[in-house]
Amino acid sequence: MNERIEVLRRLQLIDTKLKRLEGDKLYRGYDVQKKQNQIQQKKTELSKLSEEIKAFQKNTILRELDLKSMEAEINKLRLQMNQVKTNKEYSATKTEIGGKEANKSVLEDEILGMMTQYEEMQQRYKSFEEEIERENTQLKELQKHVEADMKTTDAEMNELKKKRDNYASMLDSDALQQYNRLVSHKDAVAVVNVVNKVCQGCFMSITAQTLNQLMSGKNLTFCHSCGRILYLESGNEEPEDDTK
16 A cells, blocks of 8 residues: 555544544533533522522511501400490400401411421522532532543543654645645545445545556545545555554
8 A cells, every 4th residue: 555645544543533532522521511500500590599588588577567467456456345335336346356366367377388388498498508519519529530531631632643743744745735634624534445446435436547546556546526535455454553
């Protein structure tokens, strides 16, 4: 096989691994961002619950004030009942007191229910806080693991880049320029083989002239359909993977 093609294939192998590692770094970053977003969402819900609790507490206080006002009215009516002069006035006042006592009982039940609900809301708030605290602990652990993974990945990428520079230095400027152009537009797949006169990049048949150029092995040969650099394998050999 043409030595230049062999270098290009090894260069492509390195670029493929570099692209995969870049993707790994990106996804690991997404893991942290996803956890941070989840925590932020829960903090937003906690803040909303806090506002609901404050509003509920304010409403409870108002109902308690209503109860005190109602108790004051009842006490006032009882004093008036002791001072009335006729049975009719006494009966009317007693009936009014009875109605207010009934309303007072309903209001007391309502306030009791509100107090129970308030305690439940407080418990929900506490549970939310504990959950967020656990999530923050998990986030810190995740960040540690991701940071360690990133360091390992960066070290691996630095070694690959050194090897890439070494292989790139073996190529003439024209071949390297053509390769880099294709890599940037063909998802890092710039060099493909030909099987049964078919380009394995776009799966289009090549012309007889292209096949003759490949067989001569003198110059770089490009697919007339996808523009990738073509080569013919002498058997089923793969380029030696020295990127590990």
